[in-house]
Amino acid sequence: VHTTVALHEMQPLQLQDILKEVYRVLKPGGVFALVDFHKPTNPLFIPALAVFFWLFETETAWQLIKTNLPELLTETGFAVSKPILHAGGSLQVIQARK
Template sequence: MSVGGDARLGQLAWENLTVSAETKVLDRCCGSGQTKPFMVQYSQDVTGLDASPLSLQGARKNVPSANYYLEAFAESMPFPDCQFDTSTQQRCDARSATGAIATIFQEVYRAVKSGGLFILVDFHRHTNPVFLPGLAVFLWLFETETELGSLLAEVGWRSYNSEEAQQPKIYAGGSIQVIQVQKSVDSCQLTVDSCH
């Protein structure tokens, strides 16, 4: 199921996207910062969020160039509305109930600016039977059974590249999915006048 390690996994999320030094990035559920080295090469404004103090300690050590790390739960992030240009998430919590995942997606929607992006990389039901024997238990434990695309659409996210047929992008024999969605351009103006 190799895609080239954590560095390549991080790069898959950013394919065909433009990121500048000023892009405000929220790395939600950042863990110990495995994919963050790629992000800080392009943006000087990366914030890591995770509920685990131990993971955040590792992230600070592994990627000290990220500007901020915060301990908090994804269901209730302590950020104002429309603060980030982009939010990323590597690996959904497959054991979360569908309602909890929808709540997290709504919270990310709230924190991202109008026209901003949410990039999700997650395990997916594999489509290649060759991978089944060696990965069956691993994927049973960690793959997300919930149809993430429909949950994202219910919250208000729409396909970033307007090519619905390409969402999600599937890698590693169908075991990894990359979803890039965008918040509608005027959504923050409807709820918060100070957003742009």
């Protein structure tokens, strides 16, 4: 299963339900790969991301960058690889295995 820049559109309870459903439908050993927003690790990216969110996103995007996705995936039952960060840490790539 793969999702790119979509989970930030979900309310927190919806996000939990989606992760549970992805886990349910994956075969043992199956992989869930995701790319989505992350709190920037490079301070130079914070203003740009804030403007982008203000112009184009909703509160759910702000909620997602405050969410520890690897922890949430682990709580759902996945074995999670270390996130790979891009764009000053504002995008994360995560692989989670059932």
